[in-house]
Amino acid sequence: MRADQFEEVFQRHFSRVHGVVVRLVGDADEAEDLTLEAFWRLWRTPGVEDGSCGPWLYRVATRLGYNAMRARTRRETYERAAGVHEHLHTAGEDPAAEAERRIQHEKVRATLRRLSPRQAQILGLRMAGMSYREIAAALDVKTSSIGSLLARAELQFEKEYVELESADVTPVDA
Amino acid sequence: MHANDAQLRAQLDGELAPADEAELNQHVSTCPICQARQTELKRHAEFVAGKLAQAGPENSPAGAEERIWRSLESRISEQPAGVPGWRPRWSLGWALAGAAVLLLASLTFAPVRAWAGQFLGLFRVKEIAVLPVDVTQLSQLSGDTPFTEQVAKIISSDITMVRPPRDPELVATAAQASDAVGFNVRLPTSRADAPKLVVQSGEAFQMTVDRGQAQALLDELDVGKLTLPQALDGAQISVDIPAGVTAGYGDCPGIELPDPSKAGTSGSPGRRYINCVMLVEVPSPTVNTPPDLDVSQLAAIGLQLSGMSAAEAQAYSQTVDWTSTLVIPIPRNGASYQTVNVDGVEGYLIERPVDDAPQYALVWTKGGIIYAIGGLGDGAQAAIDMANSLP
Numbered sequence: 391m392r393a394d395q396f397e398e399v400f401q402r403h404f405s406r407v408h409g410v411v412v413r414l415v416g417d418a419d420e421a422e423d424l425t426l427e428a429f430w431r432l433w434r435t436p437g438v439e440d441g442s443c444g445p446w447l448y449r450v451a452t453r454l455g456y457n458a459m460r461a462r463t464r465r466e467t468y469e470r471a472a473g474v475h476e477h478l479h480t481a482g483e484d485p486a487a488e489a490e491r492r493i494q495h496e497k498v499r500a501t502l503r504r505l506s507p508r509q510a511q512i513l514g515l516r517m518a519g520m521s522y523r524e525i526a527a528a529l530d531v532k533t534s535s536i537g538s539l540l541a542r543a544e545l546q547f548e549k550e551y552v553e554l555e556s557a558d559v560t561p562v563d564a
Numbered sequence: 565m566h567a568n569d570a571q572l573r574a575q576l577d578g579e580l581a582p583a584d585e586a587e588l589n590q591h592v593s594t595c596p597i598c599q600a601r602q603t604e605l606k607r608h609a610e611f612v613a614g615k616l617a618q619a620g621p622e623n624s625p626a627g628a629e630e631r632i633w634r635s636l637e638s639r640i641s642e643q644p645a646g647v648p649g650w651r652p653r654w655s656l657g658w659a660l661a662g663a664a665v666l667l668l669a670s671l672t673f674a675p676v677r678a679w680a681g682q683f684l685g686l687f688r689v690k691e692i693a694v695l696p697v698d699v700t701q702l703s704q705l706s707g708d709t710p711f712t713e714q715v716a717k718i719i720s721s722d723i724t725m726v727r728p729p730r731d732p733e734l735v736a737t738a739a740q741a742s743d744a745v746g747f748n749v750r751l752p753t754s755r756a757d758a759p760k761l762v763v764q765s766g767e768a769f770q771m772t773v774d775r776g777q778a779q780a781l782l783d784e785l786d787v788g789k790l791t792l793p794q795a796l797d798g799a800q801i802s803v804d805i806p807a808g809v810t811a812g813y814g815d816c817p818g819i820e821l822p823d824p825s826k827a828g829t830s831g832s833p834g835r836r837y838i839n840c841v842m843l844v845e846v847p848s849p850t851v852n853t854p855p856d857l858d859v860s861q862l863a864a865i866g867l868q869l870s871g872m873s874a875a876e877a878q879a880y881s882q883t884v885d886w887t888s889t890l891v892i893p894i895p896r897n898g899a900s901y902q903t904v905n906v907d908g909v910e911g912y913l914i915e916r917p918v919d920d921a922p923q924y925a926l927v928w929t930k931g932g933i934i935y936a937i938g939g940l941g942d943g944a945q946a947a948i949d950m951a952n953s954l955p
Binding site (some may be wrong): 393396397400404405408413418422425426429430433434435494497498501513516517521522526527530531532534535536537538540541542544545547548551 | 568569570571572573574577579605608609611612613615616618628629631632633635636639640643872873874876900
């Protein structure tokens with residue numbers, strides 16, 4: 391791929407790739423790093439044709455997002471133990487509301503972490519407003535199977551979320 | 565006949581074709597079971613959407629696009645496109661075998677279940693093609709079981725050995741090896757040291773395809789609906805893998821296949837064989853299938869299993885003459901390949917970056933014999949030199 395082609399691909403896909411990743415990891419800075427990584431990998435990977443750059447990017451980016459979510463578990467456990475987490479994240483105007491928001495936020499990530507990579511990917515892609523056809527291309531599956539894959543992922547998400555909630559466990563231990 | 569989840573869920577998102585939607589609506593309006601299911605799916609979907617929106621993305625920092633592009637721009641000015649970087653991680657089930665030398669052995673020898681022979685309908689190799697596949701997805705589907713075993717389970721549970729493999733045999737000279745295998749074994753003049761020459765007996769077997777079993781297994785995989793052709797049921801497929809030879813230079817592993825339970829326990833499995841270079845020479849295997857079996861259709865299913873979409877698989881399978889091409893699957897994101905001129909013909913150099921033991925494999929075919937040179941470390945150029953020094 392030539393540099394000018396790559397730039398065009400970047401401009402065409404940046405917002406959506408970034409959008410999908412930020413929805414998965416829930417952290418803008420981290421999403422920025424991962425988006426950069428996805429495009430960088432595209433540049434270094436031989437043989438990705440122009441027409442398949444989009445699906446390739448979404449597949450790789452959602453996978454990176456999923457892996458990052460899982461990797462974060464350990465880091466956050468450490469931060470929590472050190473008391474850094476609470477200090478950093480309750481410094482808003484309304485500390486109680488901010489703390490509640492953080493808890494909700496973490497619970498959702500913990501639930502996503504409990505899903506299979508593909509289930510997390512499909513929810514991330516759908517959340518970002520992608521059509522079934524685009525999701526199918528990104529995940530290399532048939533468009534006609536997206537409905538059932540999505541339904542299964544949603545069912546699993548709800549089950550895991552409810553389980554987390556009822557167990558009242560620390561989300562980062564997922 | 566009730567509507568399925570795929571249709572009901574797609575309808576919620578307005579993703580059905582108008583004609584399908586009208587038909588579905590008509591059915592659902594008179595079917596209490598489908599109505600109940602639809603309500604249930606809608607509830608799950610709303611629950612998930614609500615939770616995800618609640619914990620939605622923080623606002624993207626201003627200027628993210630520009631920052632990322634600037635970083636990319638400075639990087640791409642230093643590295644040309646299509647050059648894989650150094651990857652610190654490598655954790656695919658496919659990589660259990662470790663060293664590329666073992667991969668080569670697995671492609672050409674003992675694992676009679678290799679998809680090259682059994683799955684893709686290889687008749688007689690005249691050409692080689694390299695196909696990047698999404699093995700991440702595949703290893704996720706199949707756990708850590710070697711791919712070839714998965715394929716064997718899918719295609720047939722009834723395998724009769726016609727000519728069972730014998731134990732590999734160590735021979736002293738190229739002349740002895742040539743006598744044993746029935747073709748002229750060539751050794752490179754670029755190496756001064758004597759290789760360890762091992763004759764592999766090859767083997768022949770027949771299998772009867774059980775379409776029902778194969779279809780049931782396919783249905784269990786999360787890859788969308790794949791339907792095997794009816795002609796496959798009871799089809800007799802016979803495979804004959806001729807005797808071949810491996811020439812191991814340096815400190816090489818045994819010629820037996822790697823034991824997956826022992827592989828990948830620490831670091832790169834092939835690290836200890838860093839100075840091993842292995843040359844494999846084997847005549848093309850032959851495969852006989854019933855004349856009415858559409859091999860490209862089967863191949864397309866195999867390609868979808870390996871992560872391609874139906875359209876891609878269909879398109880690719882049409883471009884390959886499956887009766888004469890050995891298709892070597894490589895990980896889409898973990899390996900690179902290029903064509904090179906070796907031994908007077910065109911070959912493929914496949915490289916996989918692994919942190920402490922990068923792997924390379926050089927594969928070509930000439931005069932009905934498949935040749936492969938594989939090893940670890942920075943030996944790709946030496947492999948090409950070796951190939952070019954074959955008498």
